[in-house]
Amino acid sequence: xxxxxxxxxxxxxxxxxxxxxxxxxxxxxxxxxxxxxxxxxxxxxxxxxxxxxxxxxxxxxxxxxxxxxxxxxxxxxxxxxxxxxxxxxxxxxxxxxxxxxxxxxxxxxxxxxxxxxxxxxxxxxxxxxxxxxxxxxxxxxxxxxxxxxxxxxxxxxxxxxx
Numbered sequence: 001x002x003x004x005x006x007x008x009x010x011x012x013x014x015x016x017x018x019x020x021x022x023x024x025x026x027x028x029x030x031x032x033x034x035x036x037x038x039x040x041x042x043x044x045x046x047x048x049x050x051x052x053x054x055x056x057x058x059x060x061x062x063x064x065x066x067x068x069x070x071x072x073x074x075x076x077x078x079x080x081x082x083x084x085x086x087x088x089x090x091x092x093x094x095x096x097x098x099x100x101x102x103x104x105x106x107x108x109x110x111x112x113x114x115x116x117x118x119x120x121x122x123x124x125x126x127x128x129x130x131x132x133x134x135x136x137x138x139x140x141x142x143x144x145x146x147x148x149x150x151x152x153x154x155x156x157x158x159x160x161x162x
Contacts, residue, residue: 016039021048022049022050024050026057041084047122051082081123082121100133106138
């Protein structure tokens with residue numbers, strides 16, 4: 001499966017994805033940038049980013065999507081998930097539903113004109129029983145994204161309401 005984006009063709013079978021439980025990424029950013037470059041990653045999904053709202057850890061030529069854990073009781077940031085994706089890949093963020101025992105960041109990656117896949121960086125919170133309800137919410141939002149991307153035919157201009 002292929003898709004085109006400006007100057008490139010991407011083969012889904014050659015898509016390079018990395019995963020990492022980081023225990024904080026700001027102090028390790030140089031190492032992360034080197035790892036992403038050395039392994040020629042297209043996507044990098046990270047759990048336990050320890051980032052705070054308004055604080056980002058940028059990688060050149062990548063878009064960062066993140067969800068930070070808001071911890072009112074502590075001044076120290078913990079948890080959080082993120083996804084880095086190459087700027088050249090056609091994608092968009094999927095809004096994360098309200099979750100109780102997990103944290104997640106979700107994106108939709110366009111593969112062809114009619115096919116997309118959802119990628120989720122997910123972290124199950126320690127000390128909490130995993131919630132099937134959270135998993136069902138994540139499935140529902142990704143399936144909804146798929147149905148919009150794949151199953152819904154485009155509406156010809158000027159036909160809405162006719």
